[in-house]
Every structure is written in C-alpha cells, then in structure tokens.
Amino acid sequence: MPEVNGLKMPAKASEKEMKNIHIDPVPDDQKVEVALQHLDEMRKKFRSFVMAMESCVKCGACAENCHTYLGTKDPNNIPTNRAELIRKIYKRYFTLEGRWFGKLVGAEDLTLDVLEQWYSYFYQCNECRRCAMSCPFGIDTCEVTFVGRQILHWLGMVPKLHANVGAAMEKAGNHTGLPKPSLIDTLEFLSEEIQEEFGVEVNFPVDKPDSDILYIPSSADFLLNPYTLMGAGMFFTYIGANWTIPSTVAEAGNFGLLFDQRFTQRHNVTRLLDASQKLGIKKIVWGECGHGWRAAKMYIPTLADRPVKWPIVHLHDETSYYVNTNQLKLDPGKNNHPTTLHDPCNYGRACGMTKQLRDVLSACVTDFREMTPNQEKNFCCGGGSAILFDDPEMYDLRIKFSAKKAEQVRATGVGANGDGYLCAPCSICKAQLYPMVEEHKLGVEVKGLIDLLGKALVWK
C-alpha cells in the first residue's frame, strides 16, 4: 500500500475494519459520484471550508509556515496547494467560473486518482493550524483537511491506525483497547511504583461514585507515559482531591476529530457525559492530550446532544492555578536538567493554553529555556492528527515533518550534554517525539509536564 501512483500513503483499513466503524466502503465505480454528493453537503454546511475555497489569493505566505512543506519541499504540502486538491474539484462542480473557464481557473474533474491524492495529502497534514495563523485572511487549511478526511471516511478510505482506534474506543472506552481489569491492574502497579520511588501513598480511584473530580487521562499514559499518570495521581493526592478515573471513558483523545467528526467524535462525548452523570462529579479535568483537549474544550459544546452542566478544564489550568497561588511546595532541584518546552499546536493555537505551561514548568525545573518560535507561533512536532504511521515511507515522512522541531530544539542547546529534557505535554507529541529525538540525535529525553511536577512535589 505505501505507494499508489507514486503517492506516499498509509495502509488503508480493510473492508472489515471499516465495518467495525460502521462504514460500508463505497465501490470504486460509485466513489466519484458519492464523493461529490458529500462535498456538496459539506460546502453548504461549513463556512470555514467555503472561505478556504473562495477567498485565497495564492500569495504563498502559508508555504514556509507549514513544517510539512519545509521538511519535504513537496509542493502539495504547501497549505494552499493541499486545499487546492479539493478546490480544483469544488471549482469544477460548484462555481460558475470553474464550469465556464475550466483549466484557466484551475478547475478539474474528480477521478479516482484525485481521491488517492486526497488520501495521501490530507494524511500528510498535521492539522496544526499554523497556516491559519500566518494567512493574511486567516484561511484555515486544517478545516479543508477535516472535510477531506470526512469525505474519505464516508467512502471507506481511512488509515488502519485511525479506523482501529475508532473501533477500540467504541468497544473498550479507550484507544488502546484496555478492558477495565487491565486498567485497574496498571493503576495498582503505578501505585506501587510511586510508593517505591517517591515513598508516598497514591491511590487511583476508578469509577468511584460521588467523586468531585472526573480525571480523563490519555490511555497512552497507561502503557507509554506512566510518569504522566503517576504525576497526575500524585498531584491530586497532594492537594487532597476527591477524584476518580472513569473506566468507560479512560481516554482524553478523540480520534473522531481527526477523521470522523460525526459518529466517532460524538460517541466519545456521549460516553463522557454518561460517566459524569453516573458518578455525580462536579468538574471534569482533562489530561495531557492536545487534539483531545481541543475536541473537548472547543467541540463538546456543539457536539453534546444534551445540556452539559460540568465545567471542563485542563489539568494544567489547575496545576498553574495552584502553582501561581503558591499552594504547592516544589523543589526544581529534583529536575536538574536543561529543559525546553514544545507547545502542542492544539494548546497554543486552538485552546489558548501557553502561559499555564510556562508557569508550571519554570516552577518545576532549574534550567528552562524557550525554543523559538514558541507559544502560538510554535511549529508542530510532525505527529499532529495522529499521523504516527510506521509504514517505512510514512515513517520517513515523520522524520522530515519533525526536522523543523529538531532544529528548534538544537538551537536551545538543552541537549548539548546529552542530558536535556524536552517537555511535550501531549500524548501524540510524545508518541512522535520518543523516536524522533533519537532519529535527529537531539540528546534529550521527552517528558510530560505533570511528570515533572509530580517529581518536584515536596510532601513534607
């Protein structure tokens, strides 16, 4: 699969895998017609999409603000050209100028080859929105990627990775497919680890009724980022919170945002609201997951099909509050490493969370150095929207997409002695950066932010 017509692309989900996420793949001879129907629906619905189709002046300002173009120099990775893959079809079928002047204005017929192009390039977009920030009009190519992936989903063209995560969520309530007993086993193991390493007693209550706080961890934290989960547990214990983790939605991520903003995305939301009601909680606190936080903070209000009565905040909205009000005793000496911070795109450009991260990090480490550009201007790690594919061609692209990040980290000098920390408080950033710091030989270890806070807490 990794190459079709010379296009790099991730392996597609099989028919059976598509059926698991409730889609009957459309046969090839009907794909074009069905795609056009969906495109027509989408353009009538989403103004953000229409504006990207109709008001770009092709100035090229977005080109060097997209790390995928910087890393590959592939013209189709220039944001406006990525959008052009749909725009040329849009013009041909839905505008007068496209119907009358065709090629002159860049209109083109939809074919199966074009659909393969969509599949290739919409899964080379990290949905990081740096293009929206740099465009003189604010044209958001991420919105075009959303529309492209949504239509591809309805046609039955979804990467295996995304389809299987969607299916696992529905079956188990988390992306990793962990059943409740495994969640509890892992949490008990983490309690023991904390006892051994930090000498404190931390319990991870699961599905505890009448809790005040519902904590939504990323399921990747159970396997890949244990210190993130341990850090959160230590924080809640330290402040004496009455908290719990819901087994039915032990997942901060929401892949629906990334490939199916209808059923798949709403399904997670429904699970969350059910759990909140059942456990009688008062506030929902989100774990370290960038796209998941965007999906929760910005999309739950429009996706929930009933009133949402619980405030939803991010863990670091809270940690920063307690740090800034001096309620936590922290010893930065416990994280005595040169540290830099990678701002996850979804925090910086979609959720307004940049200051909080700095407030917490600078209280937890001895030597914090900003990378440039930072905050909302930061570049993506190259993993955004979970294009964490392992097919060799796609893995090679991940290395190229993270080239800009590597350059930024190197410029801070934190890895000069091989003992630097790269703080990246997002599950997808972590999954991308764990291998990438090796590929680019950056001399840094990737850490979550709550990991460092957990370590810095002074208990007595």
Add this chain to the structure above:
Amino acid sequence: MSYFILQILPYLTMVIFTFGLLYRLGRWAGSRIVHNITLSPFPQSNTQALGILGAELIFFRSLFNFDRPLWIGAWLMHIALFSVIGGHVVGIYFLGRQFVYLGMSASLSENMSAVLGTSMGLLMLAGLLYLLIRRFTIAKVKEVTGPSDYLHLVLLLTIVVIGNIMRLWEHDLGISYAPVKDYVTHLVMLQPVPMNHEVLTKPLFVLHLLFVQILLMIFPFSKLMHVFGMFAERWIINRVYKEPAPGLPNVDVAAARAAGAGLPSGDGAA
C-alpha cells in the same frame, strides 16, 4: 465601439458586479459556523477582536509577521490602490480642487492632486510588478500560481499602465477632470452624452474604462473576493472566548498538607 464601452457596457457591468457579489455573499451566508474554531490567544472582548481585525486590515499584520518580503509589496500596492481609488473619486468630483478645503489655493490644490495621483499610480505599478516578478522567481510562489493568477496581475497592470500614461502625458494622451465629471454625471443620471463628447475621442480613456469594467465583471467570480473574504474569515476565527474559572471543588491544599495526605500512615504532620 467607444460608444458601447462608455454608454452601454457600464450598466451591464454594474448589473453583473452587483448580482455576482450578492450571489457570492449569499452562498457564504448560507453556510454556517458549525464548531468553535477561534484561534488563540483568544480576544477577551469584542473591542479586542475588532483590534485584531483592524491590525490585519490596515497593517496586514499576519503578513508582516510571517512573510515580510511579501508584506512590503502587498502593503505598498494596497495603500497605493486605496489612494488611487480615493483619488479618482475626490479628484473627479472636486475637479482637483479638493485641497482647497485644507486651505490651499485652487492651483496649488490641482498641482497637489496631480503629484499625489502620479506618485500613487507609479507606486502601484511598482507594487504590481514586484508581485508579478515574485510569482515568476520564488519557487514556493511559483508552485501556488495558476494561469488565472498571472492574468489577474496582467489585467491590473494594463489598467495601471494606461492610467499612468494618461497622467504623465496628460496633454497629448490624457484627459482633464472636467469632461470626465460631466461623463460620470450623465452616466449616473442615465442620460447619454452627446456623440461628439470629449471622452469618446480619447482612445486611452476608453481602453482604461474597458479594462476596469472587465475587472469589475470578473470580480465576484475571482480571488478579488478576498476583500470580503477577509471579514468573513476573521468573523470565524477571531472571536471572544472566556475561560472557566480555575480551582477544584472541595479542595483545601493547606488542610490536606496538614493532614499529611499521601504520606505513609503515622508519618503525617498531624
């Protein structure tokens, strides 16, 4: 031919321009802002949101921050463009004597009008050439440019070059304000000018107006819609967003620390 271009086509142009514009804006209005995709950092009040819009509108702030070389050309070109459009309106209406209202003498005002008009016209020419050269020479820009993008610039250049020629050689090739004002007045009043009117005898003036009308006719069907697109797009992505208050329910850190929460039993401070 001149008669058609100056007496009939303008009405056709206005109809196409107006209805085209309404059609396009209607399409935009028909779609919705489905989810909240505000770009952060979020404005905290409508005044701040307006501030962002203003900075983008007047200074092209994003371009300034993220693509300085383009900003230079685009900003100068637009400033010149606005001045030229404004200059046409007041110059023709006041016959070049608009600066009399600022205390100048009539002849000084006319000279001033001529100098400003010529320099803005030349600046716009320079700006457009810069943008065109950019499209040929910079790889990333070349890669996003299609035939219609070149044609837009060529059309604009044609209009501006003819305009500049009429300014620079006013007495041989150009035309003075008075007959133009007379022509525009007739046009607006839906009355034809006499067949021997001066405007009909100036080929460059007729050509200038022909190309301007072509520009106006393609306007609603082209990327020139960015003028309105900018407002529509900023309305989506620069909106007020207020954060919920921090602080966790029933949490008292001091009490928890005093009770030794998390410390092995018997090890607490209490």
